[in-house]
Amino acid sequence: MSPAPAAVPGADPAAVGPWLADRLGDPAWRDCALSPIGAGRSNLTYRVQSAAGAVVLRRPPVGQVAATAHDMGRERRIISGLADSDVPVPAVLAWSDGGPPVDAPCYVMELVDGVVPLGTLPPGWAETPDERRRAGDALVDVLVRLHSVDPAAHGLADFGRPEGFMARQVRRWVTQWEHARVAVPEEGIAEPLQSLADALADALPTTQRHTIVHGDYRLDNCIFAADDPGTIKAVLDWEMSTLGDPLADLGLLLVYWREADDGPAWRDSRGVPGPTALPGFPRRAEIAGRYAAATGLDLAPLPWYVAFGAFKLAVVLAGIVARVRAGMVPETMAVGLGSVLPLVTLGRHVLAEGLD
Incomplete structure (x- = not known):
């Protein structure tokens, strides 16, 4: 038997996986792994990986509920609102106003592949x-x-x-x-x-x-x-x-x-x-x-x-x-x-x- 995926601060795959399976209508999400994305200085971001694919989960910083609950709602609303504009934004796939899967407001969006220019540019990208x-x-x-x-x-x-x-x-x-x-x-x-x-x-x-x-x-x-x-x-x-x-x-x-x-x-x-x-x-x-x-x-x-x-x-x-x-x-x-x-x-x- 494979060991259970390890929890990361602010999100437990044992809770996230079943919730995603229910919200996205695919049981393959039940067994998933989470890995943090970015420095986590504001809202927390995770890559969620499973046999069904990969998505991104956003939630408030741990221990800061009141203001960040508002932030999650604002983020989801603005991204959803801009979905049919010519401003490129990820698609929102699922959300929670609190409780499961992370005991706080959160939402899940599509994983967009590409380059985020952090610090130094990656080799082979924008070289000229x-x-x-x-x-x-x-x-x-x-x-x-x-x-x-x-x-x-x-x-x-x-x-x-x-x-x-x-x-x-x-x-x-x-x-x-x-x-x-x-x-x-x-x-x-x-x-x-x-x-x-x-x-x-x-x-x-x-x-x-x-x-x-x-x-x-x-x-x-x-x-x-x-x-x-x-x-x-x-x-x-x-x-x-x-x-x-x-x-x-x-x-x-x-x-x-x-x-x-x-x-x-x-x-x-x-x-x-x-x-x-x-x-x-x-x-x-x-x-x-x-x-x-x-x-x-x-x-x-x-x-x-x-x-x-x-x-x-x-x-x-x-x-x-x-x-x-x-x-x-x-x-x-x-x-x-x-x-x-x-x-x-x-x-x-x-x-x-x-x-x-």
Whole structure:
């Protein structure tokens, strides 16, 4: 007799398999194996493998029920809503609002094969500058397509409250910082972070358009075709999606972006390695220009959105550190993330000096 598949934190194949067999109508799912995908710093993701095939299971972080139950519903709803749009998303196959199979809200989606550009590029993929340019252009073009979707036409008219979105976002992340600050060991963060929050609140730009906002749009939240770097097969990680100001997505994307000749403020804020400094990838100015040409939006206030992105990412990092120090998640989740203060410094620099 084969040993029972081992459980992984947050999901037990002995519970997941029978549930999938029932929901998908195939008894071959009963005997399955689960393996974690990604770092697990937000919602937890698993590959579920069986004789019936492979799918992906998403659930909230263990021990954080209230907020993440909402996240699961939002993720499933936005992916389902975009299924008939020209934004590439995985198909939702099954879901639970709580209880079995993981004692928390969860959903199962199709496994999309392809390349997720994490850190360094895999050998043989996007090896030439032209291929890397096409990957960068595809990233911008899919973002433009997302921001062109009519929410009402896809059952998403009530997916968020777009009026006053950026003002609420600043307040929200200040509140998140207040919850995390007592556990963050770095000295000298509180004053500059609050100063950045105040500066953002005092200079709120006028929103030009309301659209679906992804909330964490970046290169490694996309699956690219293995045989074509210029094709994105699926956009992932929709847990912060809502209706709001589309330039928030563009600003955060530029915070993640790296260039080979970045100045100190940009260079020092890099916590996690990324490939976009390689020859061929478009520069931040080129990304902004391509986006502006396609959307018609005025990018004069873009430095504010980039500064907000740096502020938001700094608070997200502080929250991860706080959860590690509280013993809520393993210490490995904070490995390689860098520190909070350089992101705050970047935000202040961009507000004062622009994107150079």
